[in-house]
Amino acid sequence: xxxxxxxxxxxxxxxxxxxxxxxxxxxxxxxxxxxxxxxxxxxxxxxxxxxxxxxxxxxxxxxxxxxxxxxxxxxxxxxxxxxxxxxxxxxxxxxxxxxxxxxxxxxxxxxxxxxxxxxxxxxxxxxxxxxxxxxxxxxxxxxxxxxxxxxxxxxxxxxxxxxxxxxxxxxxxxxxxxxxxxxxxxxxxxxxxxxxxxxxxxxxxxxxxxxxxxxxxxxxxxxxxxxxxxxxxxxxxxxxxxxxxxxxxxxxxxxxxxxxxxxxxxxxxxxxxxxxxxxxxxxxxxxxxxxxxxxxxxxxxxxxxxxxxxxx
Amino acid sequence: xxxxxxxxxxxxxxxxxxxxxxxxxxxxxxxxxxxxxxxxxxxxxxxxxxxxxxxxxxxxxxxxxxxxxxxxxxxxxxxxxxxxxxxxxxxxxxxxxxxxxxxxxxxxxxxxxxxxxxxxxxxxxxxxxxxxxxxxxxxxxxxxxxxxxxxxxxxx
Numbered sequence: 001x002x003x004x005x006x007x008x009x010x011x012x013x014x015x016x017x018x019x020x021x022x023x024x025x026x027x028x029x030x031x032x033x034x035x036x037x038x039x040x041x042x043x044x045x046x047x048x049x050x051x052x053x054x055x056x057x058x059x060x061x062x063x064x065x066x067x068x069x070x071x072x073x074x075x076x077x078x079x080x081x082x083x084x085x086x087x088x089x090x091x092x093x094x095x096x097x098x099x100x101x102x103x104x105x106x107x108x109x110x111x112x113x114x115x116x117x118x119x120x121x122x123x124x125x126x127x128x129x130x131x132x133x134x135x136x137x138x139x140x141x142x143x144x145x146x147x148x149x150x151x152x153x154x155x156x157x158x159x160x161x162x163x164x165x166x167x168x169x170x171x172x173x174x175x176x177x178x179x180x181x182x183x184x185x186x187x188x189x190x191x192x193x194x195x196x197x198x199x200x201x202x203x204x205x206x207x208x209x210x211x212x213x214x215x216x217x218x219x220x221x222x223x224x225x226x227x228x229x230x231x232x233x234x235x236x237x238x239x240x241x242x243x244x245x246x247x248x249x250x251x252x253x254x255x256x257x258x259x260x261x262x263x264x265x266x267x268x269x270x271x272x273x274x275x276x277x278x279x280x281x282x283x284x285x286x287x288x289x290x291x292x293x294x295x296x297x298x299x300x301x302x303x304x305x306x307x308x309x310x311x312x
Numbered sequence: 313x314x315x316x317x318x319x320x321x322x323x324x325x326x327x328x329x330x331x332x333x334x335x336x337x338x339x340x341x342x343x344x345x346x347x348x349x350x351x352x353x354x355x356x357x358x359x360x361x362x363x364x365x366x367x368x369x370x371x372x373x374x375x376x377x378x379x380x381x382x383x384x385x386x387x388x389x390x391x392x393x394x395x396x397x398x399x400x401x402x403x404x405x406x407x408x409x410x411x412x413x414x415x416x417x418x419x420x421x422x423x424x425x426x427x428x429x430x431x432x433x434x435x436x437x438x439x440x441x442x443x444x445x446x447x448x449x450x451x452x453x454x455x456x457x458x459x460x461x462x463x464x465x466x467x468x
Contacts (some may be wrong), residue, residue: 141378179381
């Protein structure tokens with residue numbers, strides 16, 4: 001998979017195919033010219049008083065604002081503030097992450113005592129969010145197929161003081177059976193279109209698909225996750241791309257292969273229903289219960305989230 | 313000539329062992345006696361062991377299904393055995409040190425900087441010799457050793 005810089009001038013042509021599904025398309029294109037706001041999640045496992053973090057960052061020149069309706073999330077100004085170089089980061093009090101990236105774990109609703117698999121876990125923003133949500137009392141299997149990425153995940157688990165996770169290095173598609181998982185998160189590798197926006201260098205960054213068949217990989221991961229979760233259990237499938245071929249079409253594949261239903265969720269950010277038709281293909285009507293999030297409406301990365309229940 | 317014994321690495325046997333009740337008592341008593349952190353703090357966690365390391369891992373409904381997985385890491389590195397002593401890790405102190413009631417060393421920012429840079433400070437305090445919690449402006453930084461009028465840094 002090669003990386004390619006997408007010039008900002010190329011963006012309108014690239015995204016044109018989504019004109020009908022992205023609300024207020026021109027506004028979306030305009031929004032891509034602005035850099036992403038900076039956010040972090042507070043880690044109360046290590047920092048029992050949020051004042052310590054807020055005052056510490058303010059002393060270093062940052063302005064910190066709580067995000068409405070998203071407890072423990074804060075926006076930081078200026079947006080190029082080096083959060084990664086602060087004491088608060090070093091001590092594991094904060095995890096810099098974009099807002100919409102918190103949505104899949106909200107859909108997952110982790111509870112203490114549950115067995116939870118995070119299938120594509122590295123570098124660990126969602127694994128650590130799961131640990132926090134369950135007060136470090138869920139049993140989390142954090143898996144990633146690449147050792148270099150797993151190293152970053154292990155470092156973040158340590159930094160945030162998580163004691164409820166073990167790490168494994170399997171290809172998700174062949175993750176072994178045997179653990180009665182209550183919930184599984186498949187935050188699948190994707191083309192990352194939701195991240196496209198003007199960087200500080202004035203260009204958009206994206207990963208070119210090249211010869212990698214992402215939808216095939218995503219289908220493999222999702223089907224395996226479904227087969228691993230216990231009957232009545234939950235699989236959350238998410239990506240940070242706009243492309244229906246990596247979103248609805250992948251979930252549609254599962255719904256046709258297995259006995260599953262999509263569960264509607266409440267989210268604290270503006271969203272739209274999943275689409276049920278794309279380029280002449282009609283999808284399973286359940287997909288209307290999935291959720292699409294767009295950068296210009298969330299001030300964040302574009303996301304897709306589907307909460308799926310295993311019926312049999 | 314006696315053949316030198318070499319420790320073998322078993323790629324398939326990485327799961328740390330669950331320690332005995334007595335060993336658990338020993339480790340948790342150390343935390344209680346040294347820092348005043350009660351053993352109940354860790355009642356929802358297992359203590360696992362690899363060589364000289366103790367790991368804290370959430371108590372699962374059942375451990376056996378997880379033990380079939382080939383794991384890379386399990387839980388949080390909690391305590392190490394250093395010769396005949398037990399030593400808390402900075403990571404574990406950063407997580408649970410706010411519950412401590414004793415053997416806490418409060419440093420000012422300049423002293424902390426110096427300790428991190430020079431690794432040891434001349435230091436006099438009314439403390440028992442041994443491992444201490446290093447704290448600065450309400451933030452717990454981790455583990456130090458107070459002995460013979462010196463404070464030695466074990467901060468990562």
